Amino acid sequence: MGNKAYKFRIYPNNEQSAFLAKCFGCSRFVYNYFLRVTTDAYAESKKSLRYKEWAKLLVKLKSEFEWLTEVNSQSLQQTLKDLKSAFTRFFKKLGGFPNFKKRSNRQSFRVPQHFLISENGFLKLPKMTPLKMVIHREILGTPKNVTISKTPSGKYYASIVTELDIAHAPLNGNKIGLDLGLKEFAITSNGEKFENPRYFQKSLPRLKVRQRRLSRKQKGSSNLDKSRLSVAKIHEKVANQRQDYQHKISRKLTCENQAISVESLNIKGMVKNRKLAKHISDVAWGNFLTMLEYKGDIYGCEIRYVDRFFPSSKRCSNCGYIKEDLTLAIREWQCPECKKVWDRDINAALNLILFSESKIPLEEGKFTPEQPVERLGITRSSG
Ligand SMILES: [Zn+2]
Known part of the structure; x- marks a missing residue:
């Protein structure tokens, strides 16, 4: 098995841009909220929250802030996972302490499943209409997740990670x-x-x-x-x-x-x-x-x-x-x-x-x- 990453430009219409803005916003909110809660908890009790506790807290948060339910819930869970790996990297001394995400930086959220890529250049994400995507090279392997991002200059991209099954290429010396x-x-x-x-x-x-x-x-x-x-x-x-x-x-x-x-x-x-x-x-x-x-x-x-x-x-x-x-x-x-x-x-x-x-x-x-x-x-x- 091998992984391959692709980055394609996407062109959302006005309605889609508005929805994506919501997705970026919710993802940023969840990330920052949990970063705050975790930092505070650690300062108070020297205990770090585990992912399980985070997930429970996320459910509570969603009932409190109903707008969080408007976006794909798996993307929010994915945000928690990303925060968790940021902490893991920090504790293993592989990275700095996680930073709060700012609106002025590159915005992103990840979709771990239930997305579709059509050959005629569309990307279908949960809860939204298909996005126009310019697929400038063939996608090899099975797509595993997609990250949608927006640069500070306003360009949108979809980064797709695929898993390649190289098993069907036997080393037969042909x-x-x-x-x-x-x-x-x-x-x-x-x-x-x-x-x-x-x-x-x-x-x-x-x-x-x-x-x-x-x-x-x-x-x-x-x-x-x-x-x-x-x-x-x-x-x-x-x-x-x-x-x-x-x-x-x-x-x-x-x-x-x-x-x-x-x-x-x-x-x-x-x-x-x-x-x-x-x-x-x-x-x-x-x-x-x-x-x-x-x-x-x-x-x-x-x-x-x-x-x-x-x-x-x-x-x-x-x-x-x-x-x-x-x-x-x-x-x-x-x-x-x-x-x-x-x-x-x-x-x-x-x-x-x-x-x-x-x-x-x-x-x-x-x-x-x-x-x-x-x-x-x-x-x-x-x-
Ligand atoms: Zn001869």
Whole structure:
């Protein structure tokens, strides 16, 4: 088990800001009240109150100050727990004596359970309507608690702590080579293939219609704004679909393996040409490699970059024979040397592992791509 923390900006509306202000206020009141009571009790009798006694006192306090019942009661209990750990730290000489909380400082309260995070960017807390939250990165693991805070400058944040179950990433020593392409999005040396969904390509007809409409709109008209919005929405949808797809693959690969050898984007960059540029931006390899890296950190999978070009498709990964006459049309071939039969992509991915482990002599890495298209695995008919 591991923990991970995320911090996202939230945007409450006026009504929500008013309620949050109440939550901050109640939490601050409870914290300060118990800090006072505990300090006084200690000064009088040298006895410190235990959490159990605090909890009883909190119930009494709530009947006395009814406004305390308007906020989530678990957040108030959590405030007591936070105060308790502040005292524990003090007694263990790990921290100073707990301070009273001031309204002018950063405000916060914690929600230990019964909250929901929706994928379309909302955070639902007890006793209030869903808050708009900007989730700028994928949340990994099971959310355990959320702390809502407001900075003195008036910005609101949600800090989410999750628990990661790393148990499903066994240390099996699995190593794979991963060949990224356009025909297939990715092919592993185990023979697993992930199709290239071409989301942008698929949305093109719709996008073209909307863009044509947009170009006909008058400057400054309300229809222009609507039209712009509808074009933006298509782009957003494409980005989300691509993101989801890559999250799934990167999580699976980093969970199941301890090392992934992949060509660096400098090598991929060699193949950039005008005709392919839009296909390349549609597969978004850079984004995918970033995901592989950070998920690799979490699940214990090393990402190894192969940063030299070598003829990975033409080289037999079994014996090193270079099949110079391998053309694009040939998806399967037999090595004349060792007689092994290859799927060209799987063989290429296997070579990536060998290269990253220096099992291929470096001089084989001096090649420059003469036919870049080939490395992308596009056949002429589909490209
Ligand atoms: Zn061979």
